[in-house]
Amino acid sequence: MAYQLPALPYSYTALEPFISKSTLEFHHDKHHATYVTKFNEAVQGTDLDSKSLEEVIKAIAGDSSKTGIFNNAAQAWNHTFYWNSLKPGGGGTPSGALADKIAADFGSFDQFLEAFKTASTTQFGSGWAWLVLDGNTLKVTKTSNADNPLTSNQVPLLTLDVWEHAYYLDYQNKRPDYIDAFLKNLLNWDFAAQNFAAA
């Protein structure tokens, strides 16, 4: 059965002025939608057709004969995870068990912020920055192109898309301004806390 493109979890104007309606229309309705379409086309009639995106990603990671399917499956999954990593009125600081774990593993919340800014700024070209649980330790990581932490047996807690299509209409080449807006105004700590609690 074909995988369906999930709707955005908020309206197209909900993230303004930090991410515009125009960016969300292109990013969700064109970029994300195309990954989903290409994924469905690629797995139709194969034994991957009945599997979830996560199962497909884990099953074919590193298989050089299935790079195209992997890229579209991972990009379909990454984007849904990204939409949920954002919310109107987000940013600020986490609370509860996740806040305690960030302080324990990074030294302080500010040190987490610095690590995340460094990873997302220095990802060369297209990719993603992540907060993950690796074993019992929180880490900030970055991945290139479509790659994601599921292939490293890490549990993703939140992500930031640093492909140019995520920010170019609103920030042009100023990726650090987009990263700052995410951390201060958009980051959905409730989503990260849910993922942490379920890990």
Ligand code: FE2
């Ligand atoms: Fe994207």
